[in-house]
Amino acid sequence: MSTIRRVVAVVFTALLIAGPAVAQITNDPFPDPIPASEGVIVVGLEEFAVLPDIDGAPARPMVLVDEPGSGRLFVNDMWGLLYSISYDGNVTQYLDARESRWEVEVETPERAPIMEVGLQSFAFHPQFNEPGTAGYGKLYTWIDTGDTAPEPDFVPGGGDATHHIVLLEWTARDPAAATYDGGPPRELLRIEEPFDNHNGGRIGFNWTSSPGDPDFGLLYLGMADGGAAGDELDIAQDLGRVFGKILRVHPLGSNSANGRYGVPADNPYARDGDDGTLGEIYASGVRNPQGFDWDASTGDLLMADIGQSVVETLNVVPLGGDLGWNTWEGSYRVVTNTRVELSGSRGEPGITYPVAEFDQNDPLLQPGSAATGVVAYRDNRIPQLTNRVLWGDLPSGEVFHVPADGLRGGGQAAIRRVLFRDGAETKTLLEVVQAKNADQGRPPTFRADLHFGRGPDGRVFLLNKWDGVVREIVQ
Helix, strand or coil, X not given: CCHXXXXXXXXXXXXXXXXXXXXXXXXXXXXXXXXXXXXXXXXXXXXXXXXXXXXXXXXXXXXXXXXXXXXXXEEEECCCEEEEEEXXXXXXXXXXXXXXXXXXXXXXXXXXXXXXXXXEEEEECCCCCCCCCCXXXXXXXXXXXXXXXXXXXXXXXXXXXXEEEEEEEEECCXXXXXXXXXXXXXXXXXXXXXXXXXXXXXXXXXXXXXXXXXXXCCEEEEXXXXXXCCCCXXXXXXXXXXXXXXXXXXXXXXXCCCCCCECCCCCCCCCCHXXXXXXXXXXXXXXXXXXXEECCCCCCEEEEECCCCCEEEEEECCCCCECCCCCEECCEEXXXXXXXXXXXXXXXXXXXXXXXXXXXXXXXXXCCCCEEEEEEECCCCCXXXXXXXEXXXXXXXXXXXXXXXXXXXXXXXXXXXXXXXXCCEEECHHHHHHHHHHHHCCCCCXXXXXXXXXXXXXXXXXXXXXXXXXXXXXX
């Protein structure tokens, strides 16, 4: 954030606190709740695959992607594993990053089941199955590690240095093999984490791009604001820090400071390094980007960003965009960690505001709500979802839909629910998971930890962290 912007923000906040009768400070910017029944889309939900328990604990999947060259889906388990799933639901362990031969030392969530550590995300190079190409056999993982001995490439400038997050490149000898058959991973970059929470986020290649496109083969990295609360270190707006950013790198390049990856020339700050900015930054001002995907129709990068205590957002993320955190939470200026200012919403030029947003206090949700997703559904396999964006709330498991076209108008009114058939009843995902817990002899979970996955031919999958079941949305 510039010095001028910081001064303005401080003065503005002081005025708000000094004059509460005028300021309209609130923790509830959306007094009209998301309708419980109006506009609901009801679809089927089928059990597709079951991931193994780890020492009696259910798998903790975050990401499911299609790898079309090998005709398989892949899904992670935050405990440190990667599984392949055939298109008809057969599960095979592909990689265990915890094995001592890899020397990764995966930080796993034993201390608290909802902590955001482990194998957070992964991505296959778009040329993974194309012999003779530079990306042949290349797979990337975004992993929290307890090995803090190596020098990090990026530091937050404060906090407790709890662990590191590393981007690793694995090279399979035979990409069609049932299990990973390559050697140890190559480390591309390493980041020191200041707190246990808000670590990395989603990573991925733009699957809508093709060879010859400027975006082809560039890896997007979600990097949260470093944790604690309220962006305690004030770094999401600092263009000299990687935290609170979407990064974009060329994993097969070498012009980075450490020489292990490339910095794309068209990144917004790629030529401005002398002023302290980082060329790796694609967009700034994000808080905790655990879900993103591209819209095949528009080419837009869509991201669900987890809010602080008030607003959860769905965003279109442009090259060079500033999404406002930690000065703005969604469309509203931040006053405290639990309050925003209603007047002057969307009032700062140059900020990329959400295209949809909801209230953490919405009665459909539960304490600690967090935006998750996202899938821009442009297929016809499930007609009632065609041209809708699917996203939702991570803990409650509520799935939402908004129109995929005309998103840039923003607002909250268009958000509606997706529910799931269960005989004559309709249920939320959380209710479905709780019923499965009963069948498994497990206590019913109080939260779903919802994530989305995209398969071939318009197939969409739902993940959760409490019963090990990958479910497919059906008509």
